[in-house]
Amino acid sequence: MAMRVLNSESIPISTAEDIVRVRQAVRRSAVSLGFGIVDQTKIVTASSELARNALDYGGGGTVQVEVVQNETRSGVRLVFEDQGPGIPDIALALTDGYTSGNGMGLGLSGAKRLSHEFDIWSKPGSGTRVSILRWK
Amino acid sequence: MERIPILKMGEYLLVTIQVDMHDRLALTLQEDLTSQIVKSRARGVLIDISALEMVDSFIGRMLGAIASMARLLDAQTVVVGMQPSVAITLVELGMSLQGIRTALDVEKGMVALMSSIREAGEDGDASPEF
Incomplete structure (x- = not known):
């Protein structure tokens, strides 16, 4: 099914304050689509986890915040990209409790659980791209 | 530098x-x-x-750390006012904030705080049985 991007905004992630800005932009998009409070909170929380991953492990990056629509429904899609060291073992990184930093390892797996669609692409040495989508 | 104010009320700190x-x-x-x-x-x-619209794993971890550190310093912690949507999201994220005492509002939180201080005091005062 064809997916149309109704609105798109790119936000840099290079400081801790940027994580707050990402959360706010995601909240605005979710509200603009009429997401209920629980759905808003889920996508905002997922965005916070992934933005922090991009900053802490990827050395910073960007997120594309998109309002998308196909024939039957609309949603918020977030595409995080960094040019960091990449993830050698994605399956391992998606395991609950796995962490390469000092977190609790809930970032990737938690963001996946809070989304309807989740895609990850990573190559050691080139960076990581994570895309999540939550439908209304 | 930006700071979150800490209010002192008797033997309690309110944030x-x-x-x-x-x-x-x-x-x-x-x-x-x-x-x-x-x-x-x-x-x-x-x-x-209660004003927080989102608690992610970082903030959740911070709340847990505060509770643990406070306990080591002989103080009890109660977190109050979590919004239902935040609770739902936290559990789905995989964080149940175990080890953190919670209450629905400030009033219930103060009652919980007083009783956990009393309990902690009783534990500490218990004389060893020989």
């Missing part, structure tokens, strides 16, 4: 988080609270998060 915290602000709060506990000889810490 109301009203801003969308960035990570450094959360860490500053953690440091300020632990030094305030010692300085004011506080027995209880009440953290009101």
Whole structure:
């Protein structure tokens, strides 16, 4: 099914304050689509986890915040990209409790659980791209 | 530097988080609270998060760290006012904030705080049985 991007905004992630800005932009998009409070909170929380991953492990990056629509429904899609060291073992990184930093390892797996669609692409040495989508 | 205010009321410290915290602000709060506990000889810490629209794993971890550090400094912590949508999201994220005492509002939180201070006191006063 064809997916149309109704609105798109790119936000840099290079400081801790940027994580707050990402959360706010995601909240605005979710509200603009009429997401209920629980759905808003889920996508905002997922965005916070992934933005922090991009900053802490990827050395910073960007997120594309998109309002998308196909024939039957609309949603918020977030595409995080960094040019960091990449993830050698994605399956391992998606395991609950796995962490390469000092977190609790809930970032990737938690963001996946809070989304309807989740895609990850990573190559050691080139960076990581994570895309999540939550439908209304 | 931006800081979250800590109010002292008798032997309690009260914190109301009203801003969308960035990570450094959360860490500053953690440091300020632990030094305030010692300085004011506080027995209880009440953290009101009713204005927080989101608690991610970082903030959740910070709340857990504050509760653990406070306990080591002989103070009890109660987190109050979590929004239902935040609770739902936290559990789905995989964080159940185990080890953190919670209450629905400030009033219930103060009651919980007083009773956990009493319990902690009783444990500490218990004489060993030989």
